[in-house]
Amino acid sequence: MKMYEKAPAKINLMLDVLHKRADGFHEVEMIMTMVDLADRLELSELKRDSIIISSQAGYIPLDEKNLAFQAARLIKDRYNVKSGVHIHLDKRIPVAAGLAGGSSDAAATLRGLNRLWRLNIPAQELQELGAELGSDVPFCVTGGTALATGRGERLTPIENPPQCWVVLAKPPINVSTAEVYGRVRANQIAVHPSAQRMQEAIEAGDFGAVCANLGNVLEDVTLKLYPEVQQLKEAMVKLGADGVLMSGSGPTVFGLVSKQSKVARIYNGLRGFCKEVYAVRSLS
Ligand SMILES: C[C@](O)(CO)[C@H](O)COP(=O)(O)OP(=O)(O)OC[C@H]1O[C@@H](n2ccc(N)nc2=O)[C@H](O)[C@@H]1O
């Protein structure tokens, strides 16, 4: 038996850090949505009791460090499943990019194994399992658009933003999420983006207001560490993107674009700066 799952990338339309918690995580307020750039998973049942990960991508771990492996092991142990699984990851989301590629693979593994092994785990419980794997995993389990609070695992679904083009550019640098959060000083954040205003803009279907309310306080850290991310943002603005922001802890920068006629110019202009550029649709 085989199952297929798509694992889309997420972008953060706004990300605010409220304070550092006693458990070391940061209390956040984020609005996240999915874009049409996705890894593909093929899950094949194995009679023997093992988890095998394969991928065409040479640059991700294929052992227990892989988040899809961890998701499979978690669900297998928790529900006492005796059979095994081979998961093939067709990676299309850039790795360590701020686009939750690994988290989305883990979430797709939870969804896929729930079907493959006929476990009938409700969505809420899948999200709780996801939270054991990472802060972005619960959102990736259900996708759509959501307000995320707590360390990112408490979700309130909201409407999808107005459909638009999303141009993504990932500079060739590796950013550690733990390091970026480690450098945030919550009491020194000058301007906090507003989740409420972003939610209102989305609910009004007001593309201009969505662009005007984009904000990510992690930019303060990542842009200082990596000035090339700042340059990329400036290039995207100059090329005519309607709204520009870094996603998550970076380094990917995304531009929201309403008119298709502008997309090719922005895409081609950015290719002069970095190799990894994608032009996709927002997911509705
Ligand atoms: C930057 C974002 O991707 C935005 O969506 C997320 O907040 C991070 O999500 P993630 O990569 O799934 O993060 P996790 O794997 O749970 O945590 C990685 C590291 O980031 C830091 N971390 C993460 C989330 C959070 N709310 N506060 C934190 O301080 C912690 O040091 C943690 O050890």
Ligand SMILES: Nc1ncnc2c1ncn2[C@@H]1O[C@H](COP(=O)(O)OP(=O)(O)OP(=O)(O)O)[C@@H](O)[C@H]1O
């Ligand atoms: N299935 C996977 N796909 C990609 N990377 C994975 C996977 N499993 C584990 N990893 C490891 O996780 C690290 C982060 O990769 P990932 O692509 O998930 O980062 P990210 O997009 O920055 O995530 P986030 O936005 O949630 O912080 C990489 O260094 C990679 O080695």
